[in-house]
Amino acid sequence: MTRVYNFSAGPAALPEPVLRQAAEEMLDWHGVGCGVMEMSHRGKEFTAIVEQAEADFRELLAIPAGYKVLFLQGGATQQFAQIPMNLLAGGSADYLVTGSWSKKAYKEAQHIAAAIGGSVRLAGSTESEAFTRLLRADEISLDPNAAYVHLCTNETIHGVELRDADDLPATSAPIVADMSSHILSRPVDVSRYGMIYAGAQKNIGPSGLVMVVIRDDLLGRAAAVTPSVMDYRVMADNGSMLNTPPTYAIYIAGLVFRWLKAQGGLAAIEARAVEKAKLLYDLLDTNPFYENRVAPASRSRMNVPFLLRDESLNEAFLAGAREAGLTQLKGHKSVGGMRASIYNAMPLAGVAALVDYMRDFAARHG
């Protein structure tokens, strides 16, 4: 078996020790005689697994008291509908659009608001500049009475990342943040958010699980039409188990949380992310064969889109990369070119191998 360096944007590479442990425990978890996939979600074994996962997740993100952690289904895309259903309450919500994902969230919220009442405002967009930078403060017009302000803190396709220390809009409205593609890659000041959500399939675990962190005062506002399993208050009251949760995905997420703690927690993880991203961006900025169009202060540490200046070499670049054990580098079809997603599970050696390959490919074809 030879493992490749897998740069998929998601579902994405997972830490090898996590996969090894999962394989070992597949038929028999801790001597109980069955695997995690086969356990009742209400039994004491799985209860211990989910409680430990929540405790580790809370510790990693330093989630303060007064926030619920929910393990839900349907991915971030279902949240795009679930958020207005739960939080709009007949009012108005502000949406900041800085890439494909925040735009999708905005459009789905419009669709839901049109049906349940309430309104959704575009409070700022960088679409006219092809989503190559964050919004400047003077481009954002916020409604002081907004039910919430929605944003995506890391745009997986466009490679634009917000830092909560500097880039969050000044507002007293609850900030609702889609952190799907950079959650757990850096410390976050959770107290600045009303709600954080993240699909698992980048930095957490398998697809089919979405994590929601929500401030207690935002529970209990759901529109009448909200399905029971989509009402945050109902799910909080039932410990995410009104119905059967995605148990195996939660188990893998729990193993990833433990692995992150063993790496030294989010401060250590962030230092590694900075190092990995710098290695790749330095090449992109110094080798004229390649180009990244995102404004430097807006660049994502997790998703690095780039172009070959001679796009006729794209297929040769991808084929050579595959031969070198570097996979899933093709860019999203909406933007073309290449994309390297370098989430927590990607070792520095993987990024170094990519940079070596890119330098070599440029030398051979430049």
Next chain:
Amino acid sequence: MTRVYNFSAGPAALPEPVLRQAAEEMLDWHGVGCGVMEMSHRGKEFTAIVEQAEADFRELLAIPAGYKVLFLQGGATQQFAQIPMNLLAGGSADYLVTGSWSKKAYKEAQHIAAAIGGSVRLAGSTESEAFTRLLRADEISLDPNAAYVHLCTNETIHGVELRDADDLPATSAPIVADMSSHILSRPVDVSRYGMIYAGAQKNIGPSGLVMVVIRDDLLGRAAAVTPSVMDYRVMADNGSMLNTPPTYAIYIAGLVFRWLKAQGGLAAIEARAVEKAKLLYDLLDTNPFYENRVAPASRSRMNVPFLLRDESLNEAFLAGAREAGLTQLKGHKSVGGMRASIYNAMPLAGVAALVDYMRDFAARHG
């Protein structure tokens, strides 16, 4: 490692060969250098996996042309809301209530109908008889103009099972059936249904996946408020991939489908189910130490609730069973007593071991 016989109602025991293969392929699927959990859902490898899974599922159930197969999230409980959102269309739906699950579906449909318009009728219920039998034809009052008739063909908690050959109501309205806990345990005449759905975590695979089989003419009726990921037509148009599907759960389901085919398909599986159920019911009907209260013609082959006539022995029964490697036999809290779920993955030897244990326990304590 010693595997137990796991009688959990769900998530439930999976076939050992499936788990072994999953463990072997965890870090490297078919030599591609990464596991299934780490693959892009849009790559050619996962596309092959999901297409094979759908083809095998269609073959097993002999699904005719004119039906879509969807791989969705949220479990059957989310379907309880999604069905009226998609199919009510301002009309009226009939619900048959034969146990806890169909009652939950009815209540959730009432909740949704009250918000989106339309109505939901109770077309028959056996609740006054503690859900111990199916409805008789003369107890069912159907609306000939119903948008659909909803029923649950196997009640996991109460152990009541409908056969589509005999027990489906006579109606020209589309029948919508929750088959979560007995799908793939017997051949089904799919053409008699407008829609079939099933949470995966009993006879299919991990929790977090729900299979939907829906007739083409029922697509495109969704209420305006329906979230995009919950609109059957949108998901059908996008091959269940408007967003990232639960890829690993689909992969495991696909392995289970192949295992079922290797067992000889659903006719062979049904013969085994008949044999296993007979072994257990014969004991329950002949040993006065135990009791099953479900009318014989209504009894489930998958979920067998039973009582010890002397309930003060319940804890001793469960403790002795655990020692004998027979787990998860405690009944659902709403009905008490015991329950043995004997899905496809439970070998005859497991049921035989349970029957031996029960006979021995009765002899020792009778």
